[in-house]
Amino acid sequence: DVVMTQSPLSLPVTVGQPASISCRSSQGLVHSDGNTYFNWLQQRPGQSPRRLIYKVSNRDSGVPDRFSGSGSGTDFTLKISRVEAEDVGVYYCMQGTHWPHTFGQGTKLEIK
Amino acid sequence: EVQLVESGGGLVQPGGSLRLSCAASGFTFSNYWMSWVRQAPGKGPECVANIKEDGSQTYYVDSVKGRFIISRDNAKNSLYLQMNSLRAEDTALYYCGRAGLGVWGQGTTVTVSS
Numbered sequence: 457d458v459v460m461t462q463s464p465l466s467l468p469v470t471v472g473q474p475a476s477i478s479c480r481s482s483q484g485l486v487h488s489d490g491n492t493y494f495n496w497l498q499q500r501p502g503q504s505p506r507r508l509i510y511k512v513s514n515r516d517s518g519v520p521d522r523f524s525g526s527g528s529g530t531d532f533t534l535k536i537s538r539v540e541a542e543d544v545g546v547y548y549c550m551q552g553t554h555w556p557h558t559f560g561q562g563t564k565l566e567i568k
Numbered sequence: 569e570v571q572l573v574e575s576g577g578g579l580v581q582p583g584g585s586l587r588l589s590c591a592a593s594g595f596t597f598s599n600y601w602m603s604w605v606r607q608a609p610g611k612g613p614e615c616v617a618n619i620k621e622d623g624s625q626t627y628y629v630d631s632v633k634g635r636f637i638i639s640r641d642n643a644k645n646s647l648y649l650q651m652n653s654l655r656a657e658d659t660a661l662y663y664c665g666r667a668g669l670g671v672w673g674q675g676t677t678v679t680v681s682s
Binding site: 493497505506559562 | 603613618630669673674
């Protein structure tokens with residue numbers, strides 16, 4: 457199985473400051489169809505996960521533009537340009553290229 | 569509004585069975601791969617099973633192979649997960665998700681305990 461390794465696992469951030477989460481996959485994530493099925497998801501306390509970014513860098517509908525995704529090969533990054541209080545939660549990277557689709561351990565973002 | 573609503577969870581004894589359902593609305597269900605994803609208490613999500621748009625291909629994580637069956641009824645816009653020989657480690661919140669997990673339901677809780 458593809459192992460997804462996130463860092464850091466805990467991320468205390470001051471409101472208005474930037475934040476960054478890294479994710480490394482144990483294998484390349486380019487599918488045979490040429491797409492890279494790599495997503496970032498947010499799970500707020502008590503809620504279902506919500507996809508923020510799909511195929512590395514595409515924001516889902518309704519996702520604020522302070523969230524951005526980048527990367528290629530086996531290294532990917534989620535950046536939040538200015539953290540807001542509503543961003544508190546756990547962030548997961550996820551690959552959908554190889555079955556079974558797998559998730560990172562999660563990064564818990566909290567407000568300082 | 570695009571929506572997924574799961575049902576069918578509950579408390580079951582080890583070795584027992586449950587059938588989960590997911591009702592889809594707001595999109596053309598038959599055009600999408602669908603998934604079951606579970607999340608054990610305090611843990612991250614785990615993809616359990618996937619099914620192709622027409623049901624002709626299914627995939628399972630190793631830990632549920634031979635025990636769980638994913639199926640769908642496109643006429644009823646519904647996804648199912650038949651869970652047999654349940655174990656304590658199957659205890660989790662079970663979500664259905666649309667292809668790529670861009671849409672999630674609210675989940676249904678499965679507890680396996682004597």
